[in-house]
Amino acid sequence: MKRVVFTFVLLFGISFLGLSQSPFVIQNKKKTDKIKFKLINNLVIIPVKINGVELSFILDTGVSKPILFNIFNVNETLKIKNAQKIVIRGLGEGEPVEALRSKNNVIQIGEAVSVNQDLFVVYNSKLDFAPKLGIPIHGIIGYDFFKDLVVKINYVSKTIKIFESETYKQKKCKKCEILPLYFYNKKPYINAEVTIDAKQIPVKLLIDSGGSDSIWLFENTSLGIHVKEAYFTDFLGHGLSGSVYGKRSKVDAFTINSFTLHNANVAFPDSTSISFARNHKDRNGSLAGNVLKRFHVVFNYKKSSVLLKKSKFFNDDFSYNKSGIELEQNGIRLVREKDNSTRITTLNDAKAINNDETRVVYNASYKLSVKPAYTIVELRENSPAEKAGLQIGDIVLKINGKETYGLTLQKCTQYFYEKEGKTIKLKVDRLGKQLDFKFTLKKVF
Structure with missing residues (x-):
C-alpha cells in the first residue's frame, strides 16, 4: 500500500x-x-x-x-x-x-x-x-x-x-498552569482529557518531545478510545525495533486543565508495534511536539511539575498533508548558477572615443553548484498528486515556479499543507526527462 x-x-x-x-x-x-x-x-x-x-x-x-x-x-x-x-x-x-x-x-x-x-x-x-x-x-x-x-x-x-x-524562581503568571508530572521508568506523564464522539475521556499520556505528531492514543473500547469513521492508514515512524504503522484521524477536543484544543490530530498505532510501550498499564498514549509547541513549557523534574502558558502557535490549525506527497532530501543535484563574482569591463570604440563615451559590458559567468535533491519517496493512494500522475522517485525541481534547490526541505513540504483548493504546480525530473504536473490540494477527510 x-x-x-x-x-x-x-x-x-x-x-x-x-x-x-x-x-x-x-x-x-x-x-x-x-x-x-x-x-x-x-x-x-x-x-x-x-x-x-x-x-x-x-x-x-x-x-x-x-x-x-x-x-x-x-x-x-x-x-x-x-x-x-x-x-x-x-x-x-x-x-x-x-x-x-x-x-x-x-x-x-x-x-x-x-x-x-x-x-x-x-x-x-x-x-x-x-x-x-x-x-x-x-x-x-x-x-x-x-x-x-x-x-x-x-x-x-x-x-x-x-x-x-x-x-530558579518561578515568577507569578496568571495565565499559566502548573501541573503535576508522574514518572514511570524515568519518563514524564501528564493527565489530560480527550473528547471522542462527544464523550470526555480522562487519559494519562507520556510527554514525548521526540515526536512531531500531536497525540497518540492506544485503542481501548472499554474506555471509549477508538478510531472515528474518518481516518486513513499511515506509516507513523521508526523505532529501534522496526517501523510503526497505524491510523490517523481527529479527536473532537483535547484538554489539559483550562486549555482546550479543538479538532486535534491523533494517531492510533497498531497494537503489535506498541506492545513494549504498553508495559505501563495506566498509559493511554503520548503527547508530542505539535501540541507542546503551542505552549511555553517549563519542566521542573525535581518538583515533578510542568508549567504551561499559551504561545502564539496555540490557535494554529491542525492539518494533514493535502497533496499525498512525502519528500526526502535524497542525494544531490548539480545546478548551473550565475557566479556572484561577475566582472564588469569597459570598452572604448571609435564612436565612443569621439563622443567621450564609455560602453560598459557585463561578462556574466556561471558555475556548477552542488544542491540538495528533493525526491518523492511516498505517495498516498488516491491522493491529488497520485491522480495527477506523479510517481515515487520523481525529483522535484520547482514548486509553483520556485526552484527547490533554494528552499529547505521544510519549506518545500509546507506547500502541501496550505488551504484546500490551492493549486500546486510541480516540475520534476523523471529519469532525466523534465515533466510538468498540476493538482489541487484536497483535505484528507
Whole structure:
C-alpha cells in the first residue's frame, strides 16, 4: 500500500536503570544559560558536545539515556569510552537490536556539563533521519538532562533557558498552569482529557518531545478510545525495533486543565508495534511536539511539575498533508548558477572615443553548484498528486515556479499543507526527462 509520511516520530520507548553518573552542572556564576535550537517538524534540535565533538541531538523527554545513532556522519574523530555490547528493545515490530553501552563520557549542552555520563551507541542505518529533516541528527538526549536542571522551552524564540534548581524562581503568571508530572521508568506523564464522539475521556499520556505528531492514543473500547469513521492508514515512524504503522484521524477536543484544543490530530498505532510501550498499564498514549509547541513549557523534574502558558502557535490549525506527497532530501543535484563574482569591463570604440563615451559590458559567468535533491519517496493512494500522475522517485525541481534547490526541505513540504483548493504546480525530473504536473490540494477527510 502506498502511504504518505510527513510527521517525524522518534520511537525508542526504552529505559535503562541502575546506571550511575555525575549531574549536569552549569559552569558560570549565574547558574543559568540560554541555548538556541532549531525547530524542525516540531522537534527541538540542540547542539551537544560529546567528548569535545559537537553534534546535533533531539531533545526528547521520552528517552531516559543519551543515545547516539548516526555517528557515521561525524566529521571529527569521536571517542567512545569504556564500551561494552548489550541488546536493547524499543518500539516497532522487529527484533531487539545490538548497541554499545559507554561510560565516563563528558557531555556539554551550552554551559551545562556532566563529566561522568553514560550513553548508548546504536549502529542502525535505518536511524538516519537526515533525509526526513534535511540536516544530520546524531542522537537524542532526555531524562539525564532534565533531571538535574529546570528547563524552559520557548518554541517561538527557539531558545531554551536552563537553571540549576536552587537558583530558579518561578515568577507569578496568571495565565499559566502548573501541573503535576508522574514518572514511570524515568519518563514524564501528564493527565489530560480527550473528547471522542462527544464523550470526555480522562487519559494519562507520556510527554514525548521526540515526536512531531500531536497525540497518540492506544485503542481501548472499554474506555471509549477508538478510531472515528474518518481516518486513513499511515506509516507513523521508526523505532529501534522496526517501523510503526497505524491510523490517523481527529479527536473532537483535547484538554489539559483550562486549555482546550479543538479538532486535534491523533494517531492510533497498531497494537503489535506498541506492545513494549504498553508495559505501563495506566498509559493511554503520548503527547508530542505539535501540541507542546503551542505552549511555553517549563519542566521542573525535581518538583515533578510542568508549567504551561499559551504561545502564539496555540490557535494554529491542525492539518494533514493535502497533496499525498512525502519528500526526502535524497542525494544531490548539480545546478548551473550565475557566479556572484561577475566582472564588469569597459570598452572604448571609435564612436565612443569621439563622443567621450564609455560602453560598459557585463561578462556574466556561471558555475556548477552542488544542491540538495528533493525526491518523492511516498505517495498516498488516491491522493491529488497520485491522480495527477506523479510517481515515487520523481525529483522535484520547482514548486509553483520556485526552484527547490533554494528552499529547505521544510519549506518545500509546507506547500502541501496550505488551504484546500490551492493549486500546486510541480516540475520534476523523471529519469532525466523534465515533466510538468498540476493538482489541487484536497483535505484528507
